[in-house]
């Protein structure tokens with residue numbers, strides 16, 4: 001559950017990319033949220049909405065255009081490269097394509113050991129023992145797998161290797177960028193269960209990104225919904241699935257298959273409408289062309305993220 005002191009506080013973060021000589025693409029626009037120590041925040045939205053760009057900007061793999069990112073009270077966007085290097089082991093990422101994130105010419109054992117070598121752990125025996133311990137922690141048998149190569153492993157096993165490589169640095173914050181999207185449903189469930197267990201065992205705080213609301217629900221304490229570079233709703237996971245305030249969240253929920261005919265009719269109503277470009281964003285709400293509730297105010301004034309009861313919503317006409 002969310003604790004009193006946030007581990008990560010993001011304030012008004014924006015990331016823009018140049019498109020041609022004069023146009024800017026607003027990949028992330030004025031995003032603010034926080035993650036409590038020990039909390040799992042799910043970040044959900046369609047592919048291309050800016051989720052991955054946001055996560056990379058948090059750890060300065062991409063330089064943000066504006067905003068602040070406080071980790072344990074320290075602004076990551078202002079600290080020196082040397083200080084960032086000291087902090088980075090505490091902030092570990094795992095990626096969607098685990099197989100591609102592993103060096104194909106390096107054995108699994110060496111892959112998991114490598115971060116220790118990079119930070120100066122020179123005792124090979126110590127590195128090996130810690131790598132083997134991490135393999136056990138993620139459900140891999142080191143006797144079977146230590147000398148193997150990534151191409152000999154399944155997608156699920158490769159994701160476990162990625163996790164072991166991240167955990168060996170004893171992170172406090174784990175940034176998971178679509179970690180189960182490329183896996184079969186049964187393997188997805190195994191990896192999600194594993195994440196839940198290692199979160200408890202290693203006292204982790206997690207930012208979990210997915211385009212799939214059903215996946216996010218299973219692992220998150222709270223969920224932030226993102227659309228075209230903006231956060232449109234943040235709520236407790238159970239609350240969000242019970243009742244949504246933002247029409248886009250409603251649309252996302254409606255994309256989850258439902259066997260009830262009446263619910264399917266409702267989905268058809270919610271899912272019609274058009275599209276906008278992030279390169280030339282509207283003055284008003286970015287969801288306006290697709291929104292079944294839109295009024296003229298929505299086209300003219302961009303809604304701010306405001307608190308309604310125990311959640312935050314960016315909508316002039318919340319549901």
Ligand code: SF4
Pocket residue numbers: 246247248285286287288291292293294295298303314315316317318
């Ligand atoms: Fe729809 Fe208007 Fe709310 Fe945007 S502000 S989501 S267009 S109702």
